[in-house]
Amino acid sequence: MEGSRALSTTNEDINARVRRLARQRQARQADRKAAIDDGRATFVSPAEFAERSGVHLATVYRRLADGTLLHKKLIGKGLKRGRLMIYADQIAAPEGGAGR
Secondary structure (H helix, E strand, O other): HHHHHHHHHHHHHHHHHHHHHHHHHHHHHHHHHHHHHHHHOOOEOOHHHHHHHHOOHHHHHHHHHHHHOOOOEEOOOOOOOOOOEEEEEHHOOOOOOOOO
């Protein structure tokens, strides 16, 4: 009986941690969206760019490939293939690719 009690406490601890991590993730996402809205963000992901500019994600990737959207590729620990980040100031003018 004592073993099942320890297991249930462990499950409760795990569930509490999962809930806490979910709240932290939601807070980070809200902060990120606020930074983009306020103009504090320097870079945005292709998905964020597509959402903010009203174009399809495939269109964003085509524009990245043909060079009309300026971007940087971040490579670091845990990023095996890198991560494309688009300059946030291009959201206001996605058609012309104006920016840096």
